[in-house]
Amino acid sequence: MISIETKRQLTLPLAIAMALLSITGCHKKSAPLQPQNANAPAATTTAPTATITADPLVIELGQSVVLNWRTTDATAVSIDGIGQVNVNGTQTVSPSNSTNFHLVARGDGGTTDANVRVTVRVGTVPTAPAGTGGDGDMGSDAEFHANVQDVFFDYDSFDVRPDAQASVEAAARYLNAHPATKVTVGGYCDERGSAEYNLTLGENRANAAKTALVSAGVAATRVRTISYGKERQFCSEEDESCYQQNRRAQFQLDR
Amino acid sequence: MKFRLSLARKGAKFVAGCVTAFVLSAPAAKSQDWFHLETNRGDSDRIRIAVADFKASSADPKTAPYKRTFDATLFNDLSNAGIFDMVSKAMNPQSMPGFQAELSIAQWSGAPGNASMVAFGNLTVQDNRLVVNGFLDDTHNTQFPQIFAKQYNEDGSDDSARQIAHRFADEIISRLGGGIPGIAETKIYYVKIGDGGKEIWEMDYDGANQHAITHLGSISLSPRVSPDNSRLAFSSLTHEGFEIKMYSLLLGRQVNFAGAGGTNVSPAWAPDGQHVAYSSSRGGDPDIWVSNADGSAAHKITSFRGPDVSPVWNPRTGAQIAWISGRSGLPQLYIMDADGSGVQRLTDGGYATSPSWSPNGQFVTFAWDRKYGPGAPGGQDIYVMEIASKKWIQLTHDGGRCDFPSWSPDGRHIVFANSPDGRGAHTRIMTMNADGSNKRALTSSGGDMPNWSWR
Numbered sequence: 001m002i003s004i005e006t007k008r009q010l011t012l013p014l015a016i017a018m019a020l021l022s023i024t025g026c027h028k029k030s031a032p033l034q035p036q037n038a039n040a041p042a043a044t045t046t047a048p049t050a051t052i053t054a055d056p057l058v059i060e061l062g063q064s065v066v067l068n069w070r071t072t073d074a075t076a077v078s079i080d081g082i083g084q085v086n087v088n089g090t091q092t093v094s095p096s097n098s099t100n101f102h103l104v105a106r107g108d109g110g111t112t113d114a115n116v117r118v119t120v121r122v123g124t125v126p127t128a129p130a131g132t133g134g135d136g137d138m139g140s141d142a143e144f145h146a147n148v149q150d151v152f153f154d155y156d157s158f159d160v161r162p163d164a165q166a167s168v169e170a171a172a173r174y175l176n177a178h179p180a181t182k183v184t185v186g187g188y189c190d191e192r193g194s195a196e197y198n199l200t201l202g203e204n205r206a207n208a209a210k211t212a213l214v215s216a217g218v219a220a221t222r223v224r225t226i227s228y229g230k231e232r233q234f235c236s237e238e239d240e241s242c243y244q245q246n247r248r249a250q251f252q253l254d255r
Numbered sequence: 256m257k258f259r260l261s262l263a264r265k266g267a268k269f270v271a272g273c274v275t276a277f278v279l280s281a282p283a284a285k286s287q288d289w290f291h292l293e294t295n296r297g298d299s300d301r302i303r304i305a306v307a308d309f310k311a312s313s314a315d316p317k318t319a320p321y322k323r324t325f326d327a328t329l330f331n332d333l334s335n336a337g338i339f340d341m342v343s344k345a346m347n348p349q350s351m352p353g354f355q356a357e358l359s360i361a362q363w364s365g366a367p368g369n370a371s372m373v374a375f376g377n378l379t380v381q382d383n384r385l386v387v388n389g390f391l392d393d394t395h396n397t398q399f400p401q402i403f404a405k406q407y408n409e410d411g412s413d414d415s416a417r418q419i420a421h422r423f424a425d426e427i428i429s430r431l432g433g434g435i436p437g438i439a440e441t442k443i444y445y446v447k448i449g450d451g452g453k454e455i456w457e458m459d460y461d462g463a464n465q466h467a468i469t470h471l472g473s474i475s476l477s478p479r480v481s482p483d484n485s486r487l488a489f490s491s492l493t494h495e496g497f498e499i500k501m502y503s504l505l506l507g508r509q510v511n512f513a514g515a516g517g518t519n520v521s522p523a524w525a526p527d528g529q530h531v532a533y534s535s536s537r538g539g540d541p542d543i544w545v546s547n548a549d550g551s552a553a554h555k556i557t558s559f560r561g562p563d564v565s566p567v568w569n570p571r572t573g574a575q576i577a578w579i580s581g582r583s584g585l586p587q588l589y590i591m592d593a594d595g596s597g598v599q600r601l602t603d604g605g606y607a608t609s610p611s612w613s614p615n616g617q618f619v620t621f622a623w624d625r626k627y628g629p630g631a632p633g634g635q636d637i638y639v640m641e642i643a644s645k646k647w648i649q650l651t652h653d654g655g656r657c658d659f660p661s662w663s664p665d666g667r668h669i670v671f672a673n674s675p676d677g678r679g680a681h682t683r684i685m686t687m688n689a690d691g692s693n694k695r696a697l698t699s700s701g702g703d704m705p706n707w708s709w710r
Contacts, residue, residue, distance in 0.1 A: 156585055191679060194608035194622060194635075194658055195704070196477060196521045197579055197586050199490075199497060200534055200541035200562035203518040207539060226496040227518040227536075230679070231453075231474050238677075 048074040048107035050114040058119045064094040065118050067101055074105035074112075095120055138181050144253050147174035148183070151209045153247040156193070158204035160212045168209070171251065172216030182254040183218075185209050187227040188234070190243035199229035209249035224254055302431055305342035305363055305370035306330050309387070310353030315380035321416040322378050325387065328417045329374070331461060332424030332439040337667050337688040338432050342368045353377035355390060355401055364394035371395060372402075374427055378416075385411040389423040391430065402430060417463060428665075435665045436710070443661075443670055443697070444468070444478040444487060445684055446704040453703075455489050455502070460663070460707070462684075462697030468502065475500070477521045481528050482570075482709040486510070486548070488522035488531055499533055499550065513550030517541075521565045524709075525593075526573045532556075534564040543578055545593070556595030562586065565609055568593070570709070571616030577601075579608050588621055590642065601645055606635070611661045611669075613689075617641060620650075620660040620669055620689075637671050639689065650691035656682075661707045662689070670697070670705040679703075 052069040059065055071077055071087045078084050080102040082091065087105070095118055103114040138144075148171040151164045160168065175181055187206030189198040206225035214220045235242040308326050311318045334341050346368040352358040352375050363373045376389040387407040392400040405426060409415040418440070425437030438460050447456040447467065455478045458465040469475055474492040481487070487502040499519045501512040517536035524531060528548070535544040538555060541562045546553035557563045562581040569575040577590045583600075588607040591598045601619070606627035610619050619642060624635040637657045640647040651657045655675035662669055669689050673696075674682040684702040687694040697705075 156581075193606065194565075194579075194586070196534070196565045197562060197581070197608050199476075199518055199520045200536070200564040201581065203536045203541050204562055207536070225517070228492075231476075231492070 045109055046073045046107070047109035048072060048105040048112045050074065050077070050103055050105035050112045052079075052101060052103045052114040052116045054101065054116045054118050057117070058121065059095075060121050061096065062094065064092050067091045067093060067116070069103055069114065071103075071105040071112075073109060074107045076106045077103065079103045093118075138253055138255065139178055141253060144174075144181070144251075147171060148251045150251060151205075151212070151249045152244060153205055153208075153249070155190075155243070155247065156201070158201060158208045160208050165212075168212045169216055172213055172218050175213065175218045175222070181222070183213070183223045184252045184254040185213075185223060185225045186232075186250040186252065187225065187229075188232065188246050188248050188250060189230045190246040191230050191233060191236070191238075192243070193230070195229060195231070199227050199231075202227035202229045205247075205249050209251070301338060301340040302372060303340040303342060303370055304333060304372040304374065304427075304431075305347060305368050306333060306344070307347060307373060307375035308344070308351055309375065309389075310351045310357075310377040311379075312353060312377045313379040313381060317411060318378065318380045321380060321385055321411065321413065324413050324416040325378060325420045328420035328461075328463075329424055332421060332437070333374070333427065335439075335461060335668075335686075335693075336424070336428045336432065336437060337693060338428065342370045354388075355392075355404070358390075358392060358400075360392065360394050360397055360400055363392075372427075372431065374423075376423075380411050383411045385409050385415055385419065387419050387423070389426075391427055414464065417459075421459075432665075435667075438663050438665050438668065438707075441664060441710065442480070442484070442708045443684070444480050444706045444708070445698070445702050446476055446478065448680060448682065448701040448703060455487065456702075458697065460686075465698065468504075477704055478706050479522050479524055480504075480706060480708045481524050481548070482526055483528050484708055484710065485528075488512075488524065488533075488548075490520040490522065490533075499531070501548070501550075511549055513546070513553070515550075515553065523566045523568055523576075525568045526570045526709075532566040532568065532576055532578075534562075534566070543576065543595075556591070556593070558595075567610050567612050567619075569612050569616045570614050571612075577610040577612055577619050579610065585627060588619070588623075588640075590619075601640060601642070608635075609659045613639075613662050614664055614666045617643070620662060622658040622660060622671075634677075637669065637691075639669075648691075650687065650689075651694075654694070658682075659704045661705050663707050664710050668707075670707050672703045672705060 048071055050071040055066050068090045074087050077087050098119045100115055100117050105112045149167045151160055185206040187202030189202050206227055210223045210225050213223055234245045306329055309322060311322050333339050348362040363370045371394055373392045373394060379386040389405045391402045393402055405423060407419040409419060421439035424439045428437030441460045443458050443460055445456055446453050452472055453474045454467050455469040455475050456465060456467050471491055476490045478487055478489040485505050487504055489500055490497050491500045497518045497520050498514050499512050499522050501510050503510045515535055515537040519533060519535045522531050522533040530545055531548055532543055532545045534541050540560055542555050543557045543563050543566050544553050544555050559582040564579050566576050566578040574593055575590055576593055579586045580589050585606050586608055587600055588602040588610055589598055589600050605623055605625040607621055607623045610621040612619050618639050620639045622635050623638045626633050635656050636649055636651040637660045638647050638649050655673055656677045658672045660669045660671040667689055668686055670686045672682050673685045681700045682703045683696050683700050684698045684705045685694055685696050
């Protein structure tokens with residue numbers, strides 16, 4: 001949902017810009033100057049030159065970049081994804097992903113390319129993106145999982161580790177911003193140990209995660225626990241990294 | 256009468272491993288006052304018994320296959336009983352006695368068989384009925400050798416041939432085994448691991464006749480059959496989590512068991528058949544609860560932070576419950592009175608799970624990893640502890656991961672789950688004598704959590 005939201009915000013200004021640009025481009029093409037240029041015998045053999053720059057070259061998701069290009073001896077200039085543009089110009093863009101802006105300058109003397117790459121960093125996402133609210137919408141799974149992250153446990157322990165506190169608080173913030181959301185907490189254990197004992201240990205883990213959410217202000221009635229013990233596993237390798245994957249409290253939307 | 260086996264006499268190879276650990280765990284105990292399991296006699300004072308192939312007394316083509324099943328089942332049952340010194344069938348005389356008059360006692364009591372007892376008889380198929388006459392003779396009593404004679408008359412089938420052999424074997428075991436009923440007719444309930452989940456299955460005590468009881472398409476665990484074999488309690492994963500389920504073996508369907516929130520697992524029957532104990536987290540923390548057999552009148556008998564699970568009643572008195580608690584860290588074995596008072600811890604460390612109380616109330620068998628932790632030596636094995644003294648012996652060694660021991664109703668056998676390589680999917684069900692001897696697999700991979708019926 002986050003990427004879709006952001007794209008929607010991006011596409012509108014881009015579309016307007018492209019529309020404007022193409023209009024001006026067309027206007028230039030049909031200008032009476034063009035035939036005169038074409039008739040100038042000295043200029044016909046000179047190849048076009050082109051440069052394009054972006055400022056800044058690296059942005060966070062949602063920020064914008066100013067593209068600046070200069071060409072000489074070009075009759076038609078286009079940028080992939082934007083379309084026909086002036087032979088010299090600037091354009092503000094806000095790409096959702098890292099993008100190569102590819103400029104092609106065509107002139108009577110040939111064709112020249114220029115490139116600039118804008119890197120988009122996807123950092124921490126906003127805890128309460130605009131557009132969702134407490135109107136009964138539980139939000140998407142992707143949005144939920146991006147904000148409400150699973151809690152992992154030490155061996156034979158059901159204490160929420162200090163390093164999980166931050167993610168529990170982020171989860172509580174998200175849940176408090178989305179009061180219609182209901183949560184199922186699944187308790188899981190690694191494959192060592194006995195099945196019956198692990199079911200109760202998983203219950204304790206799910207409960208510990210629930211208690212952490214409740215302490216952070218989430219209503220207890222919105223959170224349901226289920227222990228899966230070691231009956232369901234996220235991975236099956238016999239090593240500590242897999243065991244750690246399986247010692248968790250998993251949050252899911254309770255639809 | 257009790258069969259006493261001094262385990263110290265049982266041979267160095269078995270004792271060697273135990274003694275070291277035993278001395279470490281119970282420094283107060285003296286090595287000579289080893290406890291006696293109600294199990295096998297020593298090899299020297301077992302009764303030597305010969306089993307004749309039964310005589311086919313009809314020309315019906317089904318006679319031969321039924322007789323094969325019957326002969327094999329009878330010999331296995333007596334051999335599995337663990338109280339007999341079996342005469343190899345290769346040493347039997349050439350003659351095949353079908354009736355008392357056809358038995359020449361001297362042929363059986365003399366070399367090479369030297370049998371003290373002879374079981375023999377005849378088998379007839381008539382009008383699709385299977386009729387078996389079985390006899391047991393004492394070769395030392397040449398004047399009146401016959402101990403008993405039995406006739407069985409059933410609809411003819413391979414299964415009835417096997418069941419008749421079980422009943423005849425149980426009769427012999429009861430007569431010669433101190434009046435303790437044999438287990439040849441008992442059942443074992445277990446979890447069958449399938450592709451889509453886990454279902455509850457049933458089989459005969461010897462691994463024959465394996466078939467499904469539940470078809471829930473979920474994960475069903477911890478089957479426990481009621482003392483009268485009428486109902487099966489187990490735990491099954493629902494939308495709300497694991498719930499206790501009750502299945503009527505008489506009606507062939509699920510019957511009511513009042514649900515509760517939280518995780519509800521590991522049911523156990525009181526010997527009166529009226530009450531069930533199980534682990535429930537309906538109050539937030541997993542504790543041991545006791546309710547009626549329909550789930551009503553549930554009340555909590557433990558109250559301590561941490562997992563409490565796997566209760567089992569003392570089947571002799573019904574007055575005590577053994578269970579597993581993680582209240583002090585790793586899971587340990589505890590006992591308490593049935594009202595929750597008088598808590599005692601029995602294990603002194605490691606990782607202990609899955610207790611089963613012996614039918615005479617004297618012992619508890621459980622799974623124990625005594626040096627639990629990353630890189631620790633040893634593995635999870637089956638142990639037996641005498642409750643009064645807290646002395647224990649180890650029954651399995653280096654055979655892979657063992658769990659879920661369950662005592663047979665005669666106290667002479669323990670069935671358990673074993674995974675040779677430790678992987679859950681490779682778990683199978685094995686049985687052994689209660690002193691750890693005569694281990695053998697009852698199922699292939701995919702069997703777990705066995706529970707032996709009470710009779």
